[in-house]
Amino acid sequence: xxPVILINFKTYESGAGHRALxxxxxxxxxxxEKGVNIILAVQAADIRMISDAVSxxxxxxxxxxIEPGSHTGWTLAEDVKEAGVEGTLINHSEHRMEIDQIEKAxxxxxxxxMKTVACAPDAEVAExxxxxEPDFIAVEPPELIAGNISVSxxxxxxxxxxxxxxxxxxxxIPVLVGAGVKKSxxxxxxxxxxxxxxxxxxxxMKSKDPEKEMLELIEGLKR
Ligand code: G3P
Numbered sequence: 001x002x003p004v005i006l007i008n009f010k011t012y013e014s015g016a017g018h019r020a021l022x023x024x025x026x027x028x029x030x031x032x033e034k035g036v037n038i039i040l041a042v043q044a045a046d047i048r049m050i051s052d053a054v055s056x057x058x059x060x061x062x063x064x065x066i067e068p069g070s071h072t073g074w075t076l077a078e079d080v081k082e083a084g085v086e087g088t089l090i091n092h093s094e095h096r097m098e099i100d101q102i103e104k105a106x107x108x109x110x111x112x113x114m115k116t117v118a119c120a121p122d123a124e125v126a127e128x129x130x131x132x133e134p135d136f137i138a139v140e141p142p143e144l145i146a147g148n149i150s151v152s153x154x155x156x157x158x159x160x161x162x163x164x165x166x167x168x169x170x171x172x173i174p175v176l177v178g179a180g181v182k183k184s185x186x187x188x189x190x191x192x193x194x195x196x197x198x199x200x201x202x203x204x205m206k207s208k209d210p211e212k213e214m215l216e217l218i219e220g221l222k223r
Contacts, residue, residue: 002037003221004136004176004197005187006117007214008061008089009042012205020046021053023210028054030214036221037197038214041089041117044075051084059117060088062095065104077105077112087115087135093142099128106132117176117199123158127165130173137166137175138199144179146202150186151179152193159193182213187220 007027009015014023024040031038032055041059042050051058064074080088090105091097097105102118109116118134120126126137139162144151151158163175177190178199190198200217207213 001174001196003187003191003195004037004039004174005214005217005221006039006041006059006138006176006178006197006199007204008092008178008199008201009040009046009205010061010094010201011043012201014205014210016043017046021050023204024050024054024058026211027214028056030211030218031056034215034218036218039087044080044083047080047083047085057086057115058084059115060085061092063088063090063105063109063114065097065101065108067108077108077114081112081114085114087117089138090116090118090134091129092119093121093140093145102129103132106134119199120162123162123165126162126175127169130166130169133170134173136196137162137173138178139175140178140199142179147180148182150181150183150189151177152181152186152189154180156189156193159190159195163194181217184216184218184220187217189220191220 039057041061060080063077116134117136118129119138174196176197177195181198181200182203
């Protein structure tokens with residue numbers, strides 16, 4: 001599998017509405033021109049507009065562990081699927097869930113034919129979540145998110161320990177890593193340590209030149 005760069009638009013100003021669409025189109029072009037695997041995690045309100053405009057995979061940032069029915073203000077897997085997503089993040093550090101909710105959300109996503117990136121703050125939670133057989137596990141130490149020191153630089157052992165523990169549970173689940181990833185060296189180091197890709201946000205979403213940042217990051221895929 002080609003290494004993955006998952007760009008999480010979060011709720012940055014640049015990650016909403018027409019500005020999100022512009023960044024999505026840049027990522028789509030860069031992915032095609034450079035032959036790299038970029039996935040976009042966008043806000044629910046922007047899914048249809050963005051998935052209609054790009055050919056790279058669009059993911060939801062979250063789905064709730066609910067079936068259709070009397071729920072208000074929640075995100076239904078069936079709805080974001082119909083809007084065009086290929087998958088979803090689950091249990092991101094910024095939208096934490098209980099373990100039983102994580103399991104239910106993964107099961108619901110699978111029923112909808114959606115890929116799942118199950119997020120964990122550490123190796124132990126990653127190991128526990130791997131039992132539910134998500135398509136990807138993503139480990140992100142919360143204290144490094146949105147900072148300028150990357151998980152590859154500050155916590156290489158976390159990467160190797162997570163991969164080791166997940167592999168013991170289920171050798172088929174690729175592990176992505178995130179938090180503070182902004183340089184090509186952060187990407188190449190993560191891959192050297194055995195990761196199957198990276199999750200990132202602020203390096204692109206807060207950049208004055210998102211395309212330049214994307215090109216810098218994908219340099220790390222080549223080393
Ligand atoms: O989902 C990835 C995100 O949490 C990482 O954020 O800003 O450290 O790249 P950032």
